[in-house]
Amino acid sequence: MAKAAGVSVTTVSHALNDATSSRVKAETQQHVRDVARNLGYAPNRLASGLRNQRSQILGLVSDEITTTPFAGAMIRGAQDAAYERGYVVMVVNSGLDSELEHREITMLQQHQVDGVVYARLYHQGVELPPALSGIPTVLLDAVTGDPSVSSIVPDEVNAAETAVEALIRAGHTRIGMINNVDDIPATHGRLEGFHNALRRHGIEHDPRHLVIAEPETSGGREAALALLSQQDSPTALFCFSDRVAMGAYQAATALGLTIPDDVSIVGIDNLELIADSLWPGLTTVALPHYDMGRWAVNRVLDDIDNPDTPPEQVRLACPLIERGSVGPPRT
Amino acid sequence: MAKAAGVSVTTVSHALNDATSSRVKAETQQHVRDVARNLGYAPNRLASGLRNQRSQILGLVSDEITTTPFAGAMIRGAQDAAYERGYVVMVVNSGLDSELEHREITMLQQHQVDGVVYARLYHQGVELPPALSGIPTVLLDAVTGDPSVSSIVPDEVNAAETAVEALIRAGHTRIGMINNVDDIPATHGRLEGFHNALRRHGIEHDPRHLVIAEPETSGGREAALALLSQQDSPTALFCFSDRVAMGAYQAATALGLTIPDDVSIVGIDNLELIADSLWPGLTTVALPHYDMGRWAVNRVLDDIDNPDTPPEQVRLACPLIERGSVGPPRT
Numbered sequence: 001m002a003k004a005a006g007v008s009v010t011t012v013s014h015a016l017n018d019a020t021s022s023r024v025k026a027e028t029q030q031h032v033r034d035v036a037r038n039l040g041y042a043p044n045r046l047a048s049g050l051r052n053q054r055s056q057i058l059g060l061v062s063d064e065i066t067t068t069p070f071a072g073a074m075i076r077g078a079q080d081a082a083y084e085r086g087y088v089v090m091v092v093n094s095g096l097d098s099e100l101e102h103r104e105i106t107m108l109q110q111h112q113v114d115g116v117v118y119a120r121l122y123h124q125g126v127e128l129p130p131a132l133s134g135i136p137t138v139l140l141d142a143v144t145g146d147p148s149v150s151s152i153v154p155d156e157v158n159a160a161e162t163a164v165e166a167l168i169r170a171g172h173t174r175i176g177m178i179n180n181v182d183d184i185p186a187t188h189g190r191l192e193g194f195h196n197a198l199r200r201h202g203i204e205h206d207p208r209h210l211v212i213a214e215p216e217t218s219g220g221r222e223a224a225l226a227l228l229s230q231q232d233s234p235t236a237l238f239c240f241s242d243r244v245a246m247g248a249y250q251a252a253t254a255l256g257l258t259i260p261d262d263v264s265i266v267g268i269d270n271l272e273l274i275a276d277s278l279w280p281g282l283t284t285v286a287l288p289h290y291d292m293g294r295w296a297v298n299r300v301l302d303d304i305d306n307p308d309t310p311p312e313q314v315r316l317a318c319p320l321i322e323r324g325s326v327g328p329p330r331t
Numbered sequence: 332m333a334k335a336a337g338v339s340v341t342t343v344s345h346a347l348n349d350a351t352s353s354r355v356k357a358e359t360q361q362h363v364r365d366v367a368r369n370l371g372y373a374p375n376r377l378a379s380g381l382r383n384q385r386s387q388i389l390g391l392v393s394d395e396i397t398t399t400p401f402a403g404a405m406i407r408g409a410q411d412a413a414y415e416r417g418y419v420v421m422v423v424n425s426g427l428d429s430e431l432e433h434r435e436i437t438m439l440q441q442h443q444v445d446g447v448v449y450a451r452l453y454h455q456g457v458e459l460p461p462a463l464s465g466i467p468t469v470l471l472d473a474v475t476g477d478p479s480v481s482s483i484v485p486d487e488v489n490a491a492e493t494a495v496e497a498l499i500r501a502g503h504t505r506i507g508m509i510n511n512v513d514d515i516p517a518t519h520g521r522l523e524g525f526h527n528a529l530r531r532h533g534i535e536h537d538p539r540h541l542v543i544a545e546p547e548t549s550g551g552r553e554a555a556l557a558l559l560s561q562q563d564s565p566t567a568l569f570c571f572s573d574r575v576a577m578g579a580y581q582a583a584t585a586l587g588l589t590i591p592d593d594v595s596i597v598g599i600d601n602l603e604l605i606a607d608s609l610w611p612g613l614t615t616v617a618l619p620h621y622d623m624g625r626w627a628v629n630r631v632l633d634d635i636d637n638p639d640t641p642p643e644q645v646r647l648a649c650p651l652i653e654r655g656s657v658g659p660p661r662t
Binding site: 057069071072075076079083088089090091092093104107108111216217218221243246247250253271273274276277278279 | 388400402403406407410414419420421422423424435438439442547548549552574577578581584602604605607608609610
């Protein structure tokens with residue numbers, strides 16, 4: 001490079017120092033920097049990142065951000081936390097195509113990301129792609145069987161307990177549940193939470209009051225029609241999700257029932273686009289996507305700063321968001 | 332650097348060539364590369380990006396991605412297009428805080444982004460931040476008065492015409508519109524499209540059939556209650572958005588009207604979480620967020636490849652998505 005710039009090696013060294021050097025004329029310094037840039041020797045943030053082995057970039061690898069309304073909050077949480085610590089987040093989505101995911105991770109490595117948040121858009125078990133070995137990685141809304149990998153997911157059992165407790169507090173004892181037909185952690189955790197809450201209050205569970213459905217509005221509608229048409233029908237419905245709860249609203253309307261006077265309804269998600277738009281507003285339990293995004297980034301940055309930080313698998317508690325869909329049972 | 336590595340400048344040059352050099356022993360080459368890396372001379376993608384003045388990174392600067400459900404599709408479109416051309420997208424959000432936006436743009440510059448997509452999450456006029464001058468920039472869902480800046484927005488007039496034509500085709504002539512109270516391009520464009528479609532078919536507009544409302548479900552509900560309670564009430568409602576249309580559904584239910592037998596309803600957005608979840612499904616006009624994201628990235632990459640490409644301001648047509656909320660008027 002000294003040769004290319006036509007100056008001594010010492011001059012190059014002084015010229016490329018970030019601070020203005022008193023030993024090199026400004027003009028010479030600019031010349032050396034121009035030559036250096038052409039050669040790929042860049043005295044900028046990226047190159048200084050390389051010097052101290054830090055690019056200040058994190059990768060966020062997710063399966064899909066288009067079709068779920070939760071992605072925004074997760075990504076925003078991740079970006080806010082990264083920004084506060086001087087990092088930026090490069091977001092890539094594989095759409096669950098493992099070959100595409102591999103190419104994306106390779107691209108992140110070429111950009112020398114310091115760490116990766118590996119995200120799923122609903123709580124599920126995953127296997128970490130081998131390409132991530134050697135890069136500090138934290139799981140977001142996902143878990144592996146590997147205890148050395150830090151992860152954060154919503155506490156599904158707690159979320160369901162919180163929802164059902166709200167119905168019990170209002171005076172309900174005939175409580176129906178519309179669960180998800182899919183074999184995912186949320187299905188099992190929320191069913192466990194439903195039973196826990198009933199048991200804690202000495203309420204006997206009527207097996208006819210548990211129905212499983214596709215986790216869509218139409219599934220919730222059909223399940224709620226079945227539950228609310230029974231003899232001794234439930235006075236309150238705990239729905240797997242806000243979309244399922246929207247279906248339960250439609251069923252109540254079709255049966256001429258008023259919410260919450262004739263039937264109380266709670267969901268899980270706090271998907272504001274639905275929960276706020278329903279009439280009356282839906283009382284639901286919030287899944288803490290923003291907070292999980294923040295946590296995952298802070299955790300991976302802690303791992304980068306101190307690789308000996310013990311790993312942890314966190315289940316985050318979920319708060320009740322009260323709107324207008326829960327009232328006392330009709331006597 | 333040659334001094335630091337203890338070899339000749341020529342050897343450094345050969346050693347740092349990406350291809351394995353036959354003129355330098357592998358061991359020496361590795362040594363030189365190690366020294367180079369410590370000095371910040373990195374023979375990797377970033378550094379080679381710097382050499383040819385390309386980082387292969389684009390910045391996507393948006394106001395907010397948390398609260399709007401459209402962001403995912405826009406970002407996905409941008410990322411897909413970038414990926415196809417060997418780029419990655421670094422997404423940052425300012426939440427409309429101009430100081431934060433300035434710091435984020437500075438950070439993108441430090442990462443030497445080759446270009447920027449400057450996005451808003453609904454169609455609006457903006458001023459480009461001065462920090463972006465000198466960086467190829469394309470506007471996404473936003474426009475400026477500057478004809479030298481390329482931009483893409485939905486064709487609001489066309490979107491409304493498409494929605495109203497669907498009602499006219501089904502036989503409606505008494506068509507109400509629930510417009511937005513906000514002074515934004517969509518409000519004016521959609522009103523113009525509404526009048527255009529009526530005029531084209533020789534339908535006289537009854538001014539009582541135009542109501543403005545907050546663009547929320549509650550606003551739509553109240554406006555629709557007012558419209559549908561009139562004498563000679565409209566047989567069909569064109570709603571500013573899918574959320575407003577959801578409110579119109581609630582009003583119809585409250586008045587004991589069946590959709591589409593008693594009243595037909597169309598929206599704009601194709602917000603699937605709502606349009607698919609309503610019962611019956613909502614016929615609506617899709618805002619092409621994914622396609623706009625793709626276009627913006629391709630356009631900025633074209634500008635990078637060929638800075639002389641003439642700028643263009645595009646209004647993208649919006650397709651009708653038919654579900655179940657439009658039928659013939661009750662006779």
